[in-house]
Amino acid sequence: MSITCTGGSKVTPKSILVWTVIAAVSAAAWGVLALSRGEKVSAIWLVAAALGSYAIAYRFYSRFIARRVLGVDDRRATPAERLDNGVDYHPTDRRVLLGHHFAAIAGAGPLVGPVLAAQMGYLPGTIWIIVGVILAGAVQDMVTLFFSMRRDGKSLGQMVREEMGPIGGAAALIAVFSIMIILLAVLALVVVNALAASPWGTFSIAMTIPIALFMGFYLRVLRPGRVMETTMIGIVLLLAAIAGGGWIEQSAWAGVFTLSPQALVICLVAYGFLASVLPVWMLLAPRDYLSTFMKVGTIGLLALGVVFVMPQLSNEAVTEFAISGTGPVFAGSLFPFVFITIACGALSGFHALIASGTTPKMIQKESQVRLIGYGAMLMESFVAIMALIAASMLEPGLYYAMNAPAALLGTTAESAATAVAHLGFSITPDDLRAAAREVQEQTVIARTGGAPTLAVGIAHILSGVFGGAALKAFWYHFAIMFEALFILTTVDAGTRVGRFMLQDTLGNVWKPIGRVSWKPGLWGTSALVVLAWGYFLYTGVNDPLGGINQLFPLFGIANQLLAAIALTLCTTILVKSGRLRWAWVTGIPLAWDAAVTLTASWQKVFHADPRIGFFAQRERYADALAAGKVLPPAKNLDQMHAVVVNSTVDGVLAAMFALLVIVVIANAAVVCLRAVSAREPLPLAEAPRVESSIVAPSGLFATAAERREPAQVGGGDRT
Amino acid sequence: MTPRSILRFARWYVREITGASGYERYLTRHRSHAPGPPLSRREYERLRTDQLDRNPGARCC
Numbered sequence: 001m002s003i004t005c006t007g008g009s010k011v012t013p014k015s016i017l018v019w020t021v022i023a024a025v026s027a028a029a030w031g032v033l034a035l036s037r038g039e040k041v042s043a044i045w046l047v048a049a050a051l052g053s054y055a056i057a058y059r060f061y062s063r064f065i066a067r068r069v070l071g072v073d074d075r076r077a078t079p080a081e082r083l084d085n086g087v088d089y090h091p092t093d094r095r096v097l098l099g100h101h102f103a104a105i106a107g108a109g110p111l112v113g114p115v116l117a118a119q120m121g122y123l124p125g126t127i128w129i130i131v132g133v134i135l136a137g138a139v140q141d142m143v144t145l146f147f148s149m150r151r152d153g154k155s156l157g158q159m160v161r162e163e164m165g166p167i168g169g170a171a172a173l174i175a176v177f178s179i180m181i182i183l184l185a186v187l188a189l190v191v192v193n194a195l196a197a198s199p200w201g202t203f204s205i206a207m208t209i210p211i212a213l214f215m216g217f218y219l220r221v222l223r224p225g226r227v228m229e230t231t232m233i234g235i236v237l238l239l240a241a242i243a244g245g246g247w248i249e250q251s252a253w254a255g256v257f258t259l260s261p262q263a264l265v266i267c268l269v270a271y272g273f274l275a276s277v278l279p280v281w282m283l284l285a286p287r288d289y290l291s292t293f294m295k296v297g298t299i300g301l302l303a304l305g306v307v308f309v310m311p312q313l314s315n316e317a318v319t320e321f322a323i324s325g326t327g328p329v330f331a332g333s334l335f336p337f338v339f340i341t342i343a344c345g346a347l348s349g350f351h352a353l354i355a356s357g358t359t360p361k362m363i364q365k366e367s368q369v370r371l372i373g374y375g376a377m378l379m380e381s382f383v384a385i386m387a388l389i390a391a392s393m394l395e396p397g398l399y400y401a402m403n404a405p406a407a408l409l410g411t412t413a414e415s416a417a418t419a420v421a422h423l424g425f426s427i428t429p430d431d432l433r434a435a436a437r438e439v440q441e442q443t444v445i446a447r448t449g450g451a452p453t454l455a456v457g458i459a460h461i462l463s464g465v466f467g468g469a470a471l472k473a474f475w476y477h478f479a480i481m482f483e484a485l486f487i488l489t490t491v492d493a494g495t496r497v498g499r500f501m502l503q504d505t506l507g508n509v510w511k512p513i514g515r516v517s518w519k520p521g522l523w524g525t526s527a528l529v530v531l532a533w534g535y536f537l538y539t540g541v542n543d544p545l546g547g548i549n550q551l552f553p554l555f556g557i558a559n560q561l562l563a564a565i566a567l568t569l570c571t572t573i574l575v576k577s578g579r580l581r582w583a584w585v586t587g588i589p590l591a592w593d594a595a596v597t598l599t600a601s602w603q604k605v606f607h608a609d610p611r612i613g614f615f616a617q618r619e620r621y622a623d624a625l626a627a628g629k630v631l632p633p634a635k636n637l638d639q640m641h642a643v644v645v646n647s648t649v650d651g652v653l654a655a656m657f658a659l660l661v662i663v664v665i666a667n668a669a670v671v672c673l674r675a676v677s678a679r680e681p682l683p684l685a686e687a688p689r690v691e692s693s694i695v696a697p698s699g700l701f702a703t704a705a706e707r708r709e710p711a712q713v714g715g716g717d718r719t
Numbered sequence: 720m721t722p723r724s725i726l727r728f729a730r731w732y733v734r735e736i737t738g739a740s741g742y743e744r745y746l747t748r749h750r751s752h753a754p755g756p757p758l759s760r761r762e763y764e765r766l767r768t769d770q771l772d773r774n775p776g777a778r779c780c
Contacts, residue, residue, distance in 0.1 A: 086744070086745060086748050087767075087770055088770075088774060090744075092735075093735060095732065096732065096735040096736050099732075099736045100736065104776060104777070104778060104779060105779045106779070107778060107779045107780045108780060109779070109780035183780055187780060219764075219768075220764075220765070220768070224760055224761045224763075224764035224765070225738075225739060225741070225742055225760055225763070225764040226739065227737035227738055227739055228733055228734070228737050228739055231737070279769070279772055280768060280769075280771045280772050280775065281765075281768040281769070281771075284771075284775070285768055285771060288778070289737070343780075344779070344780050348779065348780065350777075350779045350780050351779060353777050353779075354776075354777055354779055357776065357777060358774075358776050486778075489778055490778040490779065490780060493775055493776065493777055493778040494777065494778065496775040497775055497777045500775070516772075516773055559780065
C-alpha cells in the first residue's frame with residue numbers, strides 16, 4: 001500500500017498515473033465480483049478489490065479526515081511528549097506503535113465473524129468488510145484515537161462523562177462492562193467448541209500454560225528483559241507441543257485429553273481466575289508475547305498463502321439464506337444480521353477501548369493518528385477478507401455440515417449428510433469421514449463457532465504451499481492452536497481489565513475494594529468477573545439450540561452498540577467544537593450503525609419468529625413446558641427449562657444493551673442541540689496546546705522533506 | 720535500501736517492539752534526568768513488568 005505523508009505531498013504526473021492504475025484495477029476487481037454468477041471466482045479478485053479500495057481510502061479519505069475534519073497539528077505536542085515519564089507516556093516510533101496497536105486490536109473476531117457470515121454468500125460479507133471499514137470502522141478508530149490523544153489518553157468512559165455528562169457516562173460504563181462479559185463468554189465458547197473431544201488440540205493448548213510459566217520464570221529470573229530470546233524458545237516449545245499432540249492422540253494418553261465441553265468450561269473458568277489473580281509476569285505477559293508472535297506470524301503466512309495458492313471460491317455470491325433468513329448457522333435476514341455477524345472486521349466498538357487506552361499516550365505526532373488509527377484498522381479488515389476467503393473456498397456441503405447446530409445434523413455422517421441435503425447442498429457420508437480423517441479429528445460434524453471451519457480452510461491453503469497433504473493435519477491443529485491461543489489471551493486480559501473496572505466502580509462504594517493490592521478485593525472481583533462470563537459460557541455449551549447460534553448475535557450486537565457509543569462521542573465532540581459541517585464524517589456511520597444494531601436488537605427482542613426473537617422463543621418453549629411437552633431439539637424437560645431460562649436472559653440483555661445506547665445517543669443529542677444553539681462554543685475537556693519540539697515523519701515511510709529534518713526520536717529513520 | 724540496511728532496520732524494529740531496547744532508553748533518560756545510580760537491568764525489568772499488574776493492556780476480539 002502506498003502511504004504518503006500529510007505534509008508536502010505534491011500532485012505529479014507520476015502520482016496521477018499510479019492512482020489511476022490502482023483505481024482501475026480495483027474497479028475491475030469489483031466488477032468481476034459483482035458480475036460473476038454461477039461460475040467459480042478466484043479469490044485473487046477479492047484481494048485486489050480489497051487492497052485497491054484500502055489504498056484509495058487511505059490516500060484520500062483518511063487524509064481528508066486528518067487535515068480538514070480533525071485538523072491535526074504537528075506543531076502541537078502530543079501527551080507522549082508533554083507528559084513523557086518513560087512508563088506509560090513515552091513518544092514511540094510510529095512503525096513500532098502501529099505494530100503494538102495492530103496486535104492489540106486484532107483478534108478472533110475478524111476471523112470468526114466472516115466465517116459465520118459466509119452463510120449469506122461471499123458478496124455481502126465482502127462489500128460490508130471493505131465499505132464498512134473505509135467509512136465506519138477505520139474512521140471510528142482514528143477519530144477516537146485523535147480525541148483521546150487530545151485529552152491525554154483518557155478512556156472512552158471518561159470522555160463520555162466529561163463531554164456529555166454523568167448520565168451518558170454511567171450508561172457507557174455499564175455498557176462497556178456488560179459488553180465485555182458477553183464478548184469473553186462468546187470467545188471462550190469458540191475455544192470450547194474447537195477443543196471439545198479433540199485430544200490433539202486440548203493437549204497443545206494445555207501445554208501453553210507450562211510453556212508460559214517457564215517463559216515467565218526465564219524472563220524474570222534467568223535472563224531479565226530478553227524478550228525475543230524467550231519468545232523464540234517459547235515458539236519452539238509451542239511447535240513441539242503441536243507436533244506432540246499428534247502423538248498423544250494415537251497414544252494411551254488420548255483419553256486424558258479428550259474432554260467434554262462441560263469439563264472444558266470448568267477448566268477455562270479456573271484458568272481465567274488464576275490468570276487474573278497471579279502476577280502478570282508469571283502467566284499473562286509471556287502468553288501475550290507468544291500469542292502476539294503467533295498472531296502476526298500466522299496472519300502474514302496466511303496472506304502469502306492466499307496470494308500464492310489463489311484458491312477458487314466454492315461459495316455462492318449471495319445464497320438464498322440471505323433473503324429468506326432461515327440459514328442454519330445463524331437466523332435472520334441479511335439486513336441487519338450480516339452486519340452484526342461480521343462485526344470486528346468492518347467496525348468494532350472494542351477498538352475504541354484500545355484507541356482510548358495505551359496507544360494515544362505513545363503517539364509522537366498528531367498526524368500519525370492516520371497511520372495508526374486508520375491504517376491498523378485497514379489491516380484488520382484485510383484479516384477479515386482472508387477469513388472470508390478461507391470459509392468460502394470450502395465446498396458448501398462441508399461448510400454446512402461443520403456449522404449447522406448439532407441438533408439439526410445429528411451425530412453420524414449419514415444423518416449429517418441427509419440434513420445437509422435438506423438444506424439444498426450435497427456431501428456424502430464418506431466425504432465427511434474423509435474430511436475428518438484428513439485433519440485427524442474424530443469428526444467434523446457440527447464443529448460450530450467458526451474456528452474449526454477456518455482451520456480447515458487455513459490448512460488447505462497452507463498445505464498447498466508447505467508440505468502438501470501430509471502436513472494437512474499439522475496445519476489444521478496449528479490453526480486451531482493459533483486461534484485458541486490468542487482467544488485465551490483476550491480472555492485473560494479481558495478478565496483482568498473487567499476486574500479493574502469492577503474494583504474501580506465498587507471502590508467508590510467501599511474504599512478497600514478499589515485498592516489494587518488488597519487481596520480479598522482482588523480475589524472477589526476476579527471471581528465475580530469469571531463467574532459472569534462463565535455463566536454465559538456454561539449456558540452456551542449446554543444450550544440445546546446451539547450456543548453459537550444463540551449467543552453470537554448477542555456478541556455482535558454488543559460490539560456494534562459499543563461502536564455506536566464511540567461514534568456518538570466523536571460526533572458530539574465535532575459538534576461541540578464548532579465543526580457541525582463535518583459532523584457527517586462520524587454521523588453517517590453512526591446513523592447506519594444505530595439503524596442496523598437497533599433493528600437487530602428490536603428483532604432479537606420482539607420478532608414473532610421463535611428462531612429470531614428471544615421472547616417468542618421463550619413463549620413457545622414455556623407454553624410447551626406448561627403442557628408437559630418436549631419440543632425438539634430439546635430432548636427432555638430439563639433442556640426445555642434451559643431454553644426458557646436462556647432465552648429470557650438473552651432477551652433481557654439484548655433489550656438492556658439497546659436501552660443503554662439509546663440513553664447515550666439521547667444524551668448526546670441534548671448536548672449537540674445545546675452546542676448548536678449556544679452563542680459561545682461549549683467548553684471542551686481538551687488539554688491546552690503546547691508547542692512541540694519533536695520532529696518525526698507522519699506516514700509509514702518518511703518523505704524526502706521529512707528526511708531532511710533532524711530525526712530526534714527513535715532514530716530508525718535512516719533506512 | 721541495501722540488504723544490510725534492511726537487516727539493521729529489522730533488528731532495530733524487533734528490539735523496539737519487544738521492549739528489549741527499553742533499558743538502554745531508561746539509562747539515557749536517567750543520565751539526563753535523575754541523580755543517583757540507575758537501576759540494574761534486573762530491577763528495571765521487574766519494575767516494568769510489575770507496572771503491567773496495575774495497567775493491563777486490553778486485547779481485542
